[in-house]
Amino acid sequence: MGVLNVTPDSFSDGGRYADLDAAVGHGVRLRDAGAHLVDIGGESTRPGAERIDAATEAERVLPVIRELTAAGVAVSVDTSRARVAEAALVAGAAVVNDVSGGLADPDMARVVRDAHCPWVLMHWRGHSRAMRELATYTDVVADVRAELAQRIDTALAAGVAADRLIVDPGLGFAKTAAHNWELSARLSELLDLGYPLLFGASRKSYLGGLLAGADGTPRPTAQREAATVATSVLAVAAGAWGVRVHDVQATSDALAVWAATGSPRLAVPPHAEKRTQDDHEHGVRR
Numbered sequence: 001m002g003v004l005n006v007t008p009d010s011f012s013d014g015g016r017y018a019d020l021d022a023a024v025g026h027g028v029r030l031r032d033a034g035a036h037l038v039d040i041g042g043e044s045t046r047p048g049a050e051r052i053d054a055a056t057e058a059e060r061v062l063p064v065i066r067e068l069t070a071a072g073v074a075v076s077v078d079t080s081r082a083r084v085a086e087a088a089l090v091a092g093a094a095v096v097n098d099v100s101g102g103l104a105d106p107d108m109a110r111v112v113r114d115a116h117c118p119w120v121l122m123h124w125r126g127h128s129r130a131m132r133e134l135a136t137y138t139d140v141v142a143d144v145r146a147e148l149a150q151r152i153d154t155a156l157a158a159g160v161a162a163d164r165l166i167v168d169p170g171l172g173f174a175k176t177a178a179h180n181w182e183l184s185a186r187l188s189e190l191l192d193l194g195y196p197l198l199f200g201a202s203r204k205s206y207l208g209g210l211l212a213g214a215d216g217t218p219r220p221t222a223q224r225e226a227a228t229v230a231t232s233v234l235a236v237a238a239g240a241w242g243v244r245v246h247d248v249q250a251t252s253d254a255l256a257v258w259a260a261t262g263s264p265r266l267a268v269p270p271h272a273e274k275r276t277q278d279d280h281e282h283g284v285r286r
């Protein structure tokens, strides 16, 4: 999944594709570089960002969706608003990527149910302005897993088909760097929910922190690509269904190497198998 933010303020590509031709051109380049989906977002979700209204969000994304789908590019819409998702689906989007996992807008389940489209349920605890304070967990992996299971149950109860759902740990959303690393290390525990998993680490600040200079200055976003590629390959090798990245060429080259060497899967840690067995024995859905 290639990222195309048509926002003035996203953390990595904000402002670059605000112009329609530039946005469409970039979307086509992402597809040509190997993206199976181009993810179009009109509202920045970076920590601390203020919200924009639905009309502004729709005005930003709809023309780009129309032009890209007309050019044969498969598109997802990155929105947590049912109104925007509905209009995006009419404009040609094939997938709804909802960073709130259905929590931000109670009407989203109806929209995706009626459209029969895939729905990415990302783990989320609140809007960008407040999310730093929400990064408290007992065990981040168990807690994210339990909260995703609730999102899945709510979607199913609303009539969305199970084979339309994709889960996402929501790296950086109400998560500290330590939380992001823990989730990355124990992806198998999220995979055993039994749904395809999307992984979005691309250029995020925890990678900048990992690669900080000797004086502690985080590595700038544009220089986090090798680390992003490493996270993508590790996530796919661990069983992720997809990765959401800004530089599609770099990640698809790395995944081609992984495929050419036999697509080796990382071993599932024993605790993940045990947890699945425990859940089964006790009839618990975490």
Ligand code: PMM
Residues within 6 Å of the ligand: 003, 005, 010, 011, 012, 041, 045, 046, 078, 097, 098, 099, 120, 122, 168, 170, 171, 198, 199, 200, 201, 244
């Ligand atoms: N991250 C961002 C936006 N949308 N969607 C999903 N499913 N997963 C993510 O991790 C995710 C997302 C924030 O990053 P951006 O500003 O580069 O779009």
